[in-house]
Amino acid sequence: MLRRSLLLALCLPVVTAVSARDLDVAGAPIRPAKPDPAIARALDQVSATEIEHTIRTLVAFHTRSTLSSMEKDLPSGQGINAAADWIEAELKRYSAECGGCLEVKRDVFTAPPQNRIPQPTTLTNVYAVLRGSDPAQSKRMYLVTGHYDSRNSDNFDARGEAPGANDDASGVAVSLASAHVLSKLKPAATLVFVAVAGEEQGLVGSRHLAQLAKSAGWQLEGVLNNDIVGGNTTPGERLQDKSVVRVFSEGIPATATPEQAKQLDSLGYASDSPSRELARAIDDVGATYSARFRAQLEFRRDRFLRGGDHTSFNQEGFTAVRFTEWREDFNHQHQNLRTDNGVEYGDLIKFVDFRYVAQVARLNAATLATLAAAPPPPANPQLVTTDLDNNTTLLWEGEAPGAHYEVVWRELTAPQWQRSITVTDRKVTLPISKDNVLWGVRSVDAAGHRSLTVVPAPQLPKR
Numbered sequence: 001m002l003r004r005s006l007l008l009a010l011c012l013p014v015v016t017a018v019s020a021r022d023l024d025v026a027g028a029p030i031r032p033a034k035p036d037p038a039i040a041r042a043l044d045q046v047s048a049t050e051i052e053h054t055i056r057t058l059v060a061f062h063t064r065s066t067l068s069s070m071e072k073d074l075p076s077g078q079g080i081n082a083a084a085d086w087i088e089a090e091l092k093r094y095s096a097e098c099g100g101c102l103e104v105k106r107d108v109f110t111a112p113p114q115n116r117i118p119q120p121t122t123l124t125n126v127y128a129v130l131r132g133s134d135p136a137q138s139k140r141m142y143l144v145t146g147h148y149d150s151r152n153s154d155n156f157d158a159r160g161e162a163p164g165a166n167d168d169a170s171g172v173a174v175s176l177a178s179a180h181v182l183s184k185l186k187p188a189a190t191l192v193f194v195a196v197a198g199e200e201q202g203l204v205g206s207r208h209l210a211q212l213a214k215s216a217g218w219q220l221e222g223v224l225n226n227d228i229v230g231g232n233t234t235p236g237e238r239l240q241d242k243s244v245v246r247v248f249s250e251g252i253p254a255t256a257t258p259e260q261a262k263q264l265d266s267l268g269y270a271s272d273s274p275s276r277e278l279a280r281a282i283d284d285v286g287a288t289y290s291a292r293f294r295a296q297l298e299f300r301r302d303r304f305l306r307g308g309d310h311t312s313f314n315q316e317g318f319t320a321v322r323f324t325e326w327r328e329d330f331n332h333q334h335q336n337l338r339t340d341n342g343v344e345y346g347d348l349i350k351f352v353d354f355r356y357v358a359q360v361a362r363l364n365a366a367t368l369a370t371l372a373a374a375p376p377p378p379a380n381p382q383l384v385t386t387d388l389d390n391n392t393t394l395l396w397e398g399e400a401p402g403a404h405y406e407v408v409w410r411e412l413t414a415p416q417w418q419r420s421i422t423v424t425d426r427k428v429t430l431p432i433s434k435d436n437v438l439w440g441v442r443s444v445d446a447a448g449h450r451s452l453t454v455v456p457a458p459q460l461p462k463r
């Protein structure tokens with residue numbers, strides 16, 4: 001006994017010195033994927049000049065208040081109905097350039113009187129569908145949206161000036177720019193480019209579209225909501241960061257039952273909702289296409305006191321995130337145009353940086369194109385947790401011809417996936433303790449397009 005202890009004492013320091021941590025013994029650190037030349041060419045076509053034209057045109061409608069749709073005697077060319085007509089015409093123009101590749105549609109409905117809607121009011125969401133080129137993949141869909149309605153200080157003012165240049169003509173410009181450049185590609189999965197109304201009235205337009213998507217069985221794998229992505233440029237603002245855009249994502253899914261939420265928390269899965277995996281994918285794709293502009297992942301559903309259209313999709317059980325500039329100027333949102341004590345109020349075009357919006361559009365378009373080109377994510381991933389051991393066994397299902405899989409992992413405190421290993425089978429056992437890391441699996445095609453990562457459900461002991 002004594003001899004054995006002595007031996008152990010002699011051996012231990014040596015073993016410690018040469019051994020690595022188990023989570024580093026397999027795979028390799030994750031590097032950005034190689035760019036897809038066709039996607040890179042499409043991103044080069046995103047034009048700050050065209051984005052400026054979009055935002056200037058939307059601002060020129062004087063107001064895009066959702067309530068203006070019911071005003072009978074607005075001067076011609078003013079109000080939200082005129083804006084809807086222009087967005088529809090613009091999408092049809094892009095479609096004409098690609099031989100009619102876009103289906104341009106309107107989702108029109110009457111919202112009943114509610115909190116911020118005094119009378120039955122017509123709302124119009126405008127969108128274009130680029131059908132996936134692969135019949136086996138075209139049911140899979142990714143959607144990008146911004147809200148084209150605007151408001152000033154008075155939510156009920158249907159006629160007063162409400163330029164909404166940053167909030168949210170900038171987001172609509174991202175949807176339109178994505179539609180224009182991606183309609184020249186032929187992604188395998190379907191893309192939907194959207195401008196919704198009624199955001200300022202309580203996410204009314206996006207709620208209707210999300211419910212339509214659910215009832216029509218849209219297989220929406222991800223929704224990108226762009227709201228206030230103008231890169232607010234206020235004289236004297238020194239803390240703006242034009243090299244990043246914030247990406248907000250929910251942790252526990254909005255549709256989780258209290259029981260499910262408790263379980264996710266107890267498993268350490270509170271930061272691994274599908275929406276958060278979408279946010280991680282945006283960061284991952286961003287690193288492939290730009291070293292100078294990146295997604296800043298914000299692990300919360302939205303900013304304090306504010307909401308956004310991604311939440312409408314989250315509430316219907318869809319995966320959805322929100323893009324917003326680094327630092328907002330609240331004097332330039334929801335304000336009547338005026339100068340008080342030397343401070344200029346109003347959401348004016350002069351505070352928007354079109355080149356910044358173009359960067360955000362490139363990140364959106366790169367994400368949409370990559371995820372729509374990638375194979376479907378693995379199905380039904382499982383983490384075997386039935387035995388007490390220091391290994392990890394993962395298994396999953398799915399048919400992705402020509403694709404392989406990547407198992408990814410990270411330390412429990414790390415925000416982003418750190419290491420990966422390529423697997424051709426649908427099962428793997430690694431000598432890494434499942435207690436110390438979080439696991440995910442994704443599909444990758446021969447060109448290197450990575451699918452969204454899915455997190456394995458633990459096989460809990462049967463009760």
Ligand SMILES: [Zn+2]
Nearest residue numbers: 167168227228
């Ligand atoms: Zn907004």
